[in-house]
Amino acid sequence: MFLIKKKLLYRNGIPFWRDSKSLSFLAQLLSTLIVISLLGFLVTNLINAANARGFSLGFGFINQEAGFPISESVINYEPSNSFLKAFSVGILNTLRVAILGIILSTILGTFLGVCRVSSNWLLRQISVIYVEIFRNIPLLVQLFFWYFIVFQALPRVQTAIELPGPIYLSNRGIFLPFIEFDSLSILWLIPLTTIPLLLILKHKRLHHYLFFILFIALAYGISFLQFGIPVSIDTPVLGKFNFAGGIRITPEFGALLVGLTVYTSSFIAEIVRAGIQSVPRGQTESAYSLGLSKNETLRLIIIPQALKVIIPPLINQYLNLSKNSSLAIAIGFPDTFFVGRTMINQAGRAVPIFGMIMLAYGVMSLIWSIIGNFFDHKLNKGKA
Amino acid sequence: MRLVLKNQHIKFNVVINTIRLNLFNSPLNTILTCVLFPLITYVVFNGVSWIFTEANWQGITNNKRLFLIGQYPQEESWRIQIVLIFLSYILGILASLNKPVFYKISIGISSAIFIIGLFPEEFMQIESTTRLWILSIGAGIPLGYFTRNRFHLNSGKIIILGSIGIILSYILLRGLKNSEVIPYVSTNEWGGLLLTFFLALIGILLSFPLGIFLALGRRSNLPFFKGISVLFIETIRAVPLVTLLFMTLIIVPLLLPEGWRLDRVGRAVAAITIFSGAYMAENIRGGLASVPNGQIEAAKSLGLNTFMSLYLIVLPQALRNVIPAIVGQFISLFKDTSLVVTIGLLDIVGIGKSVVLGNIDYINTQAEVYLFLAFVFWIFTFSMSYISKLIENTLGVGKR
Numbered sequence: 001m002f003l004i005k006k007k008l009l010y011r012n013g014i015p016f017w018r019d020s021k022s023l024s025f026l027a028q029l030l031s032t033l034i035v036i037s038l039l040g041f042l043v044t045n046l047i048n049a050a051n052a053r054g055f056s057l058g059f060g061f062i063n064q065e066a067g068f069p070i071s072e073s074v075i076n077y078e079p080s081n082s083f084l085k086a087f088s089v090g091i092l093n094t095l096r097v098a099i100l101g102i103i104l105s106t107i108l109g110t111f112l113g114v115c116r117v118s119s120n121w122l123l124r125q126i127s128v129i130y131v132e133i134f135r136n137i138p139l140l141v142q143l144f145f146w147y148f149i150v151f152q153a154l155p156r157v158q159t160a161i162e163l164p165g166p167i168y169l170s171n172r173g174i175f176l177p178f179i180e181f182d183s184l185s186i187l188w189l190i191p192l193t194t195i196p197l198l199l200i201l202k203h204k205r206l207h208h209y210l211f212f213i214l215f216i217a218l219a220y221g222i223s224f225l226q227f228g229i230p231v232s233i234d235t236p237v238l239g240k241f242n243f244a245g246g247i248r249i250t251p252e253f254g255a256l257l258v259g260l261t262v263y264t265s266s267f268i269a270e271i272v273r274a275g276i277q278s279v280p281r282g283q284t285e286s287a288y289s290l291g292l293s294k295n296e297t298l299r300l301i302i303i304p305q306a307l308k309v310i311i312p313p314l315i316n317q318y319l320n321l322s323k324n325s326s327l328a329i330a331i332g333f334p335d336t337f338f339v340g341r342t343m344i345n346q347a348g349r350a351v352p353i354f355g356m357i358m359l360a361y362g363v364m365s366l367i368w369s370i371i372g373n374f375f376d377h378k379l380n381k382g383k384a
Numbered sequence: 385m386r387l388v389l390k391n392q393h394i395k396f397n398v399v400i401n402t403i404r405l406n407l408f409n410s411p412l413n414t415i416l417t418c419v420l421f422p423l424i425t426y427v428v429f430n431g432v433s434w435i436f437t438e439a440n441w442q443g444i445t446n447n448k449r450l451f452l453i454g455q456y457p458q459e460e461s462w463r464i465q466i467v468l469i470f471l472s473y474i475l476g477i478l479a480s481l482n483k484p485v486f487y488k489i490s491i492g493i494s495s496a497i498f499i500i501g502l503f504p505e506e507f508m509q510i511e512s513t514t515r516l517w518i519l520s521i522g523a524g525i526p527l528g529y530f531t532r533n534r535f536h537l538n539s540g541k542i543i544i545l546g547s548i549g550i551i552l553s554y555i556l557l558r559g560l561k562n563s564e565v566i567p568y569v570s571t572n573e574w575g576g577l578l579l580t581f582f583l584a585l586i587g588i589l590l591s592f593p594l595g596i597f598l599a600l601g602r603r604s605n606l607p608f609f610k611g612i613s614v615l616f617i618e619t620i621r622a623v624p625l626v627t628l629l630f631m632t633l634i635i636v637p638l639l640l641p642e643g644w645r646l647d648r649v650g651r652a653v654a655a656i657t658i659f660s661g662a663y664m665a666e667n668i669r670g671g672l673a674s675v676p677n678g679q680i681e682a683a684k685s686l687g688l689n690t691f692m693s694l695y696l697i698v699l700p701q702a703l704r705n706v707i708p709a710i711v712g713q714f715i716s717l718f719k720d721t722s723l724v725v726t727i728g729l730l731d732i733v734g735i736g737k738s739v740v741l742g743n744i745d746y747i748n749t750q751a752e753v754y755l756f757l758a759f760v761f762w763i764f765t766f767s768m769s770y771i772s773k774l775i776e777n778t779l780g781v782g783k784r
Contacts, residue, residue: 028608035612042639049638120413121406122420136765137758138719141733145754326624329726337627350634358623365622 046351061347068346070334072250083343090339091360097253097335098322098364101260105321106314108261109268116273127269134266139324142263147255147331154251157242168236168243174254175236178247252333256325264321268314275310276302308379312372319368323361336360443746444756450735454575460559463566464578465517467553469524472497474546476528477537485775490525492767497522550589557582571649575730577760579649583721583731587656588714594657595664596699602665603672613665620662625720628655629727652724660717667709671702704779711772715765722761733757 009016016022050057066086069079074092077085115127134142152171155161160170168175195213236246249257279302287297328335334342340357344350407417444451453461472493479490501518503510510518537545559568574582601613620628632651646654675698683693703710725734736753740746746753 024606028606031612032608045641046638048641118413119406119409120416122417122424126420126424132766133762136715136719136762136769138722138733138761140722140725141754141757141761144733144737145758149751149754323624326626327723327726329626337624341630344634351638354627354631354635357627358619361624361627362619362622 055348055350057349057351059352061349061352064347066343066346068342070339071332072253072334083347086339086343087336087356087360090334090336093333093339094322094325094328094335094337094360094364097256097260097325097328097333101257101264101321101325102318104257104261105264105268105317109265110272112265112269113272113276116269117276131266131269134262135270139259139263140327140330143255143259143327143331146259146262147251150258151251151255157238160238160243166235168238170243171251172242172248173251174249175243175246176249177233177235179233250333252328252331255331256328256333256335260321260324263324264317267317267320271310271313271317272306275306278309279305311375311379315368315372315375319365319372322364322368326361439752440749441752441756443740443743443749443753447735447740447746450739451576451732453578454730454735455573456575456578457569457573460567460569463556463559465521467557468521470549470553472521472524473528474542474549476525476530477532477542478528479525480529480532481539481542484778485771488774489771490529494522494525497525571647574649575732576735577732579724579729579731580718580721582649583652583656583724584714584718586653587660587717587721590653590657591660591664591717592710594661595668598661598665599668599672600694602669617662617665620658621666625655625659625723626726628659629723631655633727648727648729652727652729656717656720656724659720660713663713663716664710667706667713668702670709671704671706672698674705675701707775707779708772711768711775715768715772718765718768719761732760 011019011022046057062084063082065080066083067079068086070077070086070089072093073089074096075085075089077089112127112130115123116131118124118127154169154171157170157172160168160175162168165177167177234245234247236243236248283301283305284297287301292300325335326337329338329341332338337357340353344353347353408414449458453464456464475486475490475493478486497518501515501522535541556566557569557574558571559566561568598613598617601609602617604610604613629652632646632655633648636651636654637645679697679701680693683697688696721731722733724731725737728734730739736757740753741750
C-alpha cells in the first residue's frame, strides 16, 4: 500500500507538489480549464444575447442584396449587388490607397532620408523639421487637416484651378488626364515590361540585345504608322455640373492618400537615414581607394549594406500604413472598415461582419509578415 | 592691436568657411541654397504673419475650458486641480530620487508652470483665481522635492503611494453616487485634454504590466502559456486600433451578461490597453532576449527562485535595454488616443471637431482649430521623445 502511494506521489524521491514537471503540468491544466470555461461563458452569453434580441450569427446574409451605395469603387458596384461584393469593394479600396501610399511614401521618405545626410545645411534642416513635425502629430489630426482645410477648401467646379496638363483642382476632386486604352493597347505591355527587365537583368551586356531591341522598335513603328498609335489621352472637360472624362481623385481618397504618405514618409526618412549612417565611413573610403567611382561605390558598396538595415523596419512601416488606412472612416472614404461598419448598420449582423473585417486585416498583415520573413531570410543568408 | 585684428580676421574666415562648406560646397549645393533660401524665407514670413494678423483664434480663446476639461461641470473643476497638485507632488518626489531625468523633467515642467502663472497681466489676461491654481500646481513640485526625506520615502513606498493616489484621484474625479461633497460625474462628461491625458495615463499604466506578462508568457517553456500569448499578441497586432475600439463598443457587450456594462471611456481604455500591451510585449521580449543566459543561471545558483530572479535580475536589465522602444510606444499610444473620436468620445480632437467647429460662430476657423490641435499634440509628443533621448544618454544604452 505504502509502495503504491509512494510511486504515485513521488518521482525520483521528489514529492509531486515540489516537482517542477508536475507543477507546470498542473498549472497548464488549470489555466486551460479557466480559459475554456471563460470562452464557454462568453459564447453562452453571445448565444443568449442572439436568441434574446433575435439576431443571427450565421453568414447567410452574405449573398443578400446590400442596398446601400458606395461613393467610389474600382469595380462596378450597384446597391442591388450582394453584401459580399460590397465588402470586396471595400477591400479593393483599401488595397488601392495602401499600394499607392506605399509607393509614394517610399519615394518621398527615401528622398527626405537622403536629404538628411546631404552636405547642404539647409536641406538637412528642412528634412529634420519635416520629420519632427509630421511624426509627432496624430495621423487623425493630419487627415482632418488635409481633408477639411486643403481638399474641401478648393474652389467649386465652375471656378476650378487649372494646372498645365490639364489638371483641374476643385472641391469635387482632382481631375487628371488619363490614358485611354483600346483593344490594341495590350501591345504596349511587351516593350513596357521587357525593356526594363532587360535593363535590370543584363545591365552590362545591353549591346548584345541592341539588334533585338531595334528590331522590336522598328516593328512597332511600322505597325503604328499603319494603324495609328493604339493609345490616346483622355482629358477632363468641364460639363454642366461636373468634369467629364479623365480620371477623378475624390477629396476623400486624395486626403487619405496625402495624409498616409506624409505621415509614413516621415518615419521612412528616419529609417533610410539610419540605414545610410549604419554603413561605416571606412567602407566608402576603401571603395574609393580600390578605384571605384562615386556611382559604383553607392551602387555596389553602400546601398547593399544599407538595405540590410533598412528593409525590415521599412516593411513594418508598410504594414502600419496598410493598417492606418482604416482611419479612412474619419473622413468618409469607403475602405474595408467603413464598408464593414455600413454593412453592420444595414444587415445588423455585428459578429460575423466583425469576423470578416478582422480576417481581412489579419490576412493583410500575414502577407506583410511573410514578405518580411522572406527578406530577413534573404538578407541574413550571408551571415554565419 | 595687430594681433586682435588678426584674430578677428581668423574668426571671420571661420564663419565664411563654415557657410561655404555647408551651403556652397558644390555647384549643385549652391543652386539648391539659392533656390531654397528665398523659398523658406517666403513660407516662414507668410506663415508667421498669418498667425499674428489674419488668423482668428477666437475659437480657441473663447473655448479654453472646453478644450481643457470638456463638459466636466465647472463647479466641480476643483477636483481636477487637486489631482494635478497631487501629480506634481509625485513628480517632485521622483525628482529628489537622484535620477537626473526626473530632475530635468520636473525643472522643465515647473518652470513652464511658473512662467505661465506669473505672466504679466498686460500680455495675457488670466483671472487671479486661475493664476492661484496654476501656481499651486507649480508649488507641488518643490514641495514633493523637499518633503521626501522627511517621510523617509523609498522607491517601494513611492510606488505604493503613487498607485493608491491614482486610484483615489480616479474616485475623486468620478465622484461617488449619493454624495454631497463630490457628486457623481459620469465619464461621458469628461472631455478635452483631461480625457486625452486620462486615456493616455491609464493606458500606459495598464499596458505596461500587460506587456510584461505577455512577453514572459511568450518566452515561457510551458506550451500553453506560450501559445496563448503568441495568439493574443499576433491577433491584436494584426488589426488596426479603430477595429478594436469598435469591437469593445459593439461586440464585447454581446459577450458579457446583461448588466455587466463598462461605460464608453472604460471601453476605450480597454481597447487602448490591449492594443498597446501587445506592442509593448514585443518590445519587452526584445529586451528579455538581450539578457545573457548566464545572468539567469547565476541568479539560480545564488538560490533565487524564478520570481525573484525575474524581478531582481532579469527584468531590470531587460527593461533598461529597451527604454527607447518603450517610450516610443508610449508616444504612439498618446497619439492613438485621438482615435477615440471615431467612437464618439470628446477628447481634445473631438471637442475641436464636433463642439467648437460645430458652433456656427467658429465655422470659419477650421484651419486655426486644427493647427492648434496639431500644436498641442506636437508639444507633448516632442517633449516625450526629448525625454526618451535624455534617458538614453543617462543610462548609456549601447555604450556599455
